Amino acid sequence: MDFLVGAEDDDGSRRGSRAPSGRRGRRRRRRRNRGGFLAPMLAVIVLLGGIGAAGFYGYTWLRGVMTPEDYTGEGAGEVVVEIKDGQTASDVAQTLEKQGVVKSARTFTGAVADAGKSSSLQPGEYRMRKQMSAAAAVKLLDPTLRLLERVTLKEGLRLSDTLTTLAKETGKPLKDFQQASKNVKALGLPGYAKGRLEGYAFPATYDITPKMTAADILTAMVDRFNQTAEKDGLKSAAKGLGHTPHEIMTIASIVQAESGNLQDMPKVARVIYNRLDTNRKLEMDSTVMYGLNKYGISATNEDLQSKSPYNTYMHTGLPPGPIANPGDHAIQAALNPAKGAWVWFVTTDPKRGITKFASTEAEFLRLKAEFEKNRGSG
Structure with missing residues (x-):
């Protein structure tokens, strides 16, 4: 019994001596564990807070950099x-x-x-x-x-009239255009133009800005001609007809001046070719008037006595160059003349632009009488 009591006491004393220590240990461990968890948590919170603040300011800075400044309103x-x-x-x-x-x-x-x-x-x-x-x-x-002037230049204008129109429409001095027209090397004229702008200032509608000079405007017109010549295959087509490009442009200018409407152009071109091919004088009033710097559809007897190289009643063959600036239709007609034996044409009714064609002198004389009658009644 003493043994049993002693044993119990001994065991009890061991349990008694250990139990408090174990509970306190567990409590101490729990306290330590709480402290050990909170510290990293606080560190993380502080770290995240720092990152968050830095991120916020960084985002604000980046947004300022990425979003460029802008004015407000209409200025x-x-x-x-x-x-x-x-x-x-x-x-x-x-x-x-x-x-x-x-x-x-x-x-x-x-x-x-x-x-x-x-x-x-x-x-x-x-x-x-x-x-x-x-x-x-x-x-x-x-x-x-856009700030610009839209200027339309009609087909068949002489160069002098073209320059006058440009000066009037743009407000630039006429002398600027006249001077620029003489500096042909700067205008980009093709070599076959023989240094003359007449015939190569292409008629069209142009958008002209205030900063464009007279030379800029004339260069734009020559550029437009060069584009048209390329489109029409002027060089190769002229060669196929047995003429130079300059001769074709001369023919085209006469076609433009003499035709009452677009439909007549290929026929007028045929008359010119038929006369050239048979070594006849062209006898075109338009060339005579150009040489005299006069206007009109019918030259007088006095006009026909002119010794100008443009007097095709006096000189055989084509005049020295174009007498106006032809449009694309006239160029096309010169390159593609109609088929026919006509060697004369007469604008019998100038008011209505009616032109008739003849292949015999008798027919021509009848058409001429018709013209005189219409002119007298007009």
Whole structure:
């Protein structure tokens, strides 16, 4: 029993001596575990807080960098901006920023892309304002708002009349055009033009900007002629007809001057070729009048005595060069004359532009009488 009691006491004393220690240990471990968990948590929170603040400020800075500055509103003042041929939207953006129209080139490229107009910017001069919003600047670059004069030059005008028309329509001095017309090397004339602009200032409608000089305008007209000559195959077609390109242009100018309408042009061209082929004098009133610097459809007897090289009643063959600036229809007629044996034509009714053709002298005399009758009754 003592043994049993002793054993119990001994066991109890061991349990008694260990139990408090175990509970305290567990409590201490729990305390330590709580402290050990909270510390990393706090460190993470502090770290994340720092990252968050840095991220916020970093985002704010990045947004400022990535979003270019822009003006607001429609701007003020006036500035003329030129978009040159071949410039991209980025090139235009740089020009606008440099001239103080937009705050940033990047702002403009973004605005023009948003508007879907990056590829629709057209060359020309535009009236803009300074310090405009990029979106407002895009609107003012509409091609319909370009600063230009639209000048139409009719077919068959002599060079002198062409220059006068250009001076009147553009407000530039006539002497500027006259001087520029003499500097033929700068105009890009083809070699076969023999250094003369007459016949090669192509008649068409031209958009002329304020910055274009007289030489720029005449160069544009010669360029248009060169394009037409390339399209029509002028050189090769002339060779096939046994003539030089310059001779074809001379024929075309006479066709233009003598024809009452487009339908008559191939027939008038045939008359010219038939006369040249049979070594007849052309006997064209239009060439005589050109040589005398006069206007009219019928030369007088006095006019016919002129010794001008353009007097085709006196000289055989073609005159020295074109007598006007023919259009594409006249050029086409000179290259593609109608088939026929006609060697005369008479504009029997000038008011209505009626021209009749004859292959015999008797027919010609009847047509001439008809013309005299109509002229007398007019």
